[in-house]
Amino acid sequence: MLKFQTAGESHGQGLVAILSGLPAGLRIDFDSIDRDLKRRMGGYGRGGRMKIESDTAQFLSGVRHGQTIGSPLAVLIENRDWANWKEAMAVEDRPESRAKYKPLSTPRPGHADLAGSLKFNFRDARYVLERASARETAARVAVGAIARLLLRELGIEVASHVLAVGRVSLPAGSIPFEAVLALKNNDEIVLNCVDREIEQKMKAEVDLATQNRDTVGGVFEVRARGVPPGLGSCAQWDEKLDGQLAQAVMSIQAVKAVEIGAGVENSARFGSEVQDEIGYDREELCFTRKSNRAGGLEGGISNGEEIAVRGFLKPISTLRRPLQSVSFETREPVKAAYERSDVCVVPAAGVAGEAMVGFVLARALLEKFGGDSLEETRRNYTSYLEQVKRF
């Protein structure tokens, strides 16, 4: 079973991810992983920290001479800012440097500060926010980039783009996969929108939020092309691939709703307008669809069409014009804390979305096709595709 865990605090020494269950013999493209880490740091409306960070993934285990060997991969991403946080985030107890602990006792509405402090019983939300922070998505992006190397070996590509920033959105309609994929070639991520004119309007929305010392959310979409029919299952609730994708995307910090295909819009239409009619191509020997409103998933199973998952982000909760809160110490009303923060993170969340979708698809794929070596996985996969063709 493909699985991963991450560890590390936002201003700690670094982030660690352990990924196990990958078959042996997968070539690791180190550059592609660092490229994704860089894409996660980009985007218009990011805070000052992104200028400090320049993430790279260091492999501590599981890879030899550029390929996986079937043992767990341990990946380290060092925090470049560690030197400035050594005292505040020291592992050892150093009473003499208490003045540098940077406590946060005025919880920010919308962040994990209050709920987490009550849960872990700390009157300093620093203990909680350091882990709740989306810095953790850097580790997920590294894992997702590795998972996507496996998918690529089997002809599956995953890409993301931004559908909306605040009140500005792309008009409804299908965006070709190639246009989404092409965004990855851009040196700078800006707002990762396929339409340059709309992207300018999105930038203006971010500017407005910045001027007002406010923040803005939005919507990203992750698409996966080349996914075979038959991943996931209708047999048990937790085997349903749409449910697994929804959980994975919802787990990204600030994502508050997930949509598969045109799920939200479909709920207000008649059935005849929503279902994707089925045809058959006698030359290619495959079933076809005229539309893909289902987002490639029916009955919790991939149906061979493109997978489309959307993540809806709330605006970031750390505000330069802070909202009302209460002090942990005095219980008096105070303004919530502010520390260096982003204004808009929708494209970066999309990169994290690619990682999570990539991971879930790779896990579903390995669950179905198994294989301790890539050769074995590929053989099982090819044989299944032949079975589907002969159906």
Ligand SMILES: Cc1cc2nc3c(=O)[nH]c(=O)nc-3n(C[C@H](O)[C@H](O)[C@H](O)COP(=O)(O)O)c2cc1C
């Ligand atoms: C890429 C990314 C960057 C983020 N950066 C910030 C930030 O700078 N400041 C902030 O308050 N929240 C930021 N967030 C959101 C918080 O991490 C998130 O709102 C918080 O952990 C509470 O979790 P929840 O919103 O999922 O309930 C970011 C989210 C993502 C996906």
